[in-house]
């Protein structure tokens with residue numbers, strides 16, 4: 338981050354956030370910092386190019402240093418996940434002509450910002466020119482995020498909806514901001530499913546039935562991991578009891594079917610680590626990304 342930019346003060350004090358517990362909203366900066374730490378290297382594989390090119394302007398060098406003790410394999414996992422989600426987004430925009438992207442629990446995700454007009458001006462073809470982004474998260478995240486872009490005269494390129502998507506009528510709130518429930522939509526639900534009780538996830542998917550056509554891409558742990566013993570887990574957030582829901586592959590198939598969707602992808606982070614050449618023989622992670630489509 339350049340030094341003349343004002344930094345984002347995330348959660349220095351408790352802000353109005355009936356939506357999401359502070360412990361969960363605090364994970365936004367943690368995850369964005371881990372991604373930034375593993376973006377350009379540090380992995381054990383022989384990959385020579387970055388996992389993703391654009392830096393996150395909301396993350397400073399000191400944020401990255403704060404988590405220096407977190408194992409590299411975990412940092413690499415979240416950076417790999419960022420790359421996979423980016424590729425999914427490109428696919429749905431470029432190949433399937435989607436014009437709406439909804440980011441649920443967006444945290445410090447800056448995909449919308451990177452696709453703003455200024456940041457795309459050197460592209461020969463701007464696939465993102467007419468794509469609209471909507472981000473849903475709590476006030477404690479979205480207020481300082483919005484202020485950061487405003488104060489630095491940067492185009493955030495998204496409509497922000499301050500809501501708890503498991504409690505509030507976020508579909509109506511989206512419509513109020515111009516969201517078209519009949520337009521094919523990519524839903525990015527990244528780094529969220531593990532924090533939400535299963536019954537609330539079911540309610541969320543009931544609400545999503547209001548959309549005519551969508552594809553949702555989300556990462557999740559296995560049910561086996563979540564229901565298994567926590568003490569020896571390699572994941573600090575799991576040990577803290579912050580993760581409450583997991584899906585095995587067979588659960589995903591069933592969940593999709595019950596909710597009138599097809600499963601289009603179930604991939605293990607470990608497979609992606611090998612494909613992206615960042616680890617040769619990764620340890621079993623119980624960590625997957627799935628894509629479902631209506």
Ligand SMILES: C[S@@+](CC[C@H](N)C(=O)[O-])C[C@H]1O[C@@H](n2cnc3c(N)ncnc32)[C@H](O)[C@@H]1O
Pocket residue numbers: 356357361362363364365368369441442443444445446473474475478500501502503504526527528529532
């Ligand atoms: C681990 S962060 C992930 C952020 C970002 N999607 C990423 O992957 O980098 C989880 C984010 O989801 C938000 N979140 C979790 N549950 C939510 C809910 N029910 N409604 C709105 N936001 C939620 C939290 O506030 C936090 O910003």
